[in-house]
Amino acid sequence: xxxxxxxxxxxxxxxxxxxxxxxxxxxxxxxxxxxxxxxxxxxxxxxxxxxxxxxxxxxxxxxxxxxxxxxxxxxxxxxxxxxxxx
Numbered sequence: 001x002x003x004x005x006x007x008x009x010x011x012x013x014x015x016x017x018x019x020x021x022x023x024x025x026x027x028x029x030x031x032x033x034x035x036x037x038x039x040x041x042x043x044x045x046x047x048x049x050x051x052x053x054x055x056x057x058x059x060x061x062x063x064x065x066x067x068x069x070x071x072x073x074x075x076x077x078x079x080x081x082x083x084x085x086x
Contacts, residue, residue, distance in 0.1 A: 010053045011060050012082035015068065016046040023073035024048045035063040046078075 017027055024047035030039040039050040050067065054060035068074050 010055060011057060013052045013054075013060055013064070014080040014082065015050040015052060015064060016078040016080070017048040017050065017068065017074055018045075018076040019047040019071075020073040020075060026071060026073055027067070030067040033063060033067055035059065036067060039067075 017024075019027065024041040027048040027050065028039050028041060030036045030050060035052050035054050037051045037053055039048065041048050052060060052063050052067075054063055064077075064079065068077055
C-alpha cells in the first residue's frame, strides 16, 4: 500500500453510547446525519452504537459533535477507531 492509498482511505469509528433510560431510540435519528452509516439501539453495557465514516479527523469530530454532544440524553461515549478500512 502506498502513502497515496492511505490518504484516500476513510476514517471509520465505532461509537458506543450510554444514554438516559428510555431514550436510546433518539440516537437512531442520527442516521440522517451525513457520515453516520449505522445507528442502532443495542442491549448490553451500552444503549446504542453508531458507525461513522469521515475523510478527516476534523470531519469525524464534527459528526460526533452533531450526533452526540448536542443530545442531552447522552451520558457517556466510547469511540473506537478502526485501524483498517476496506
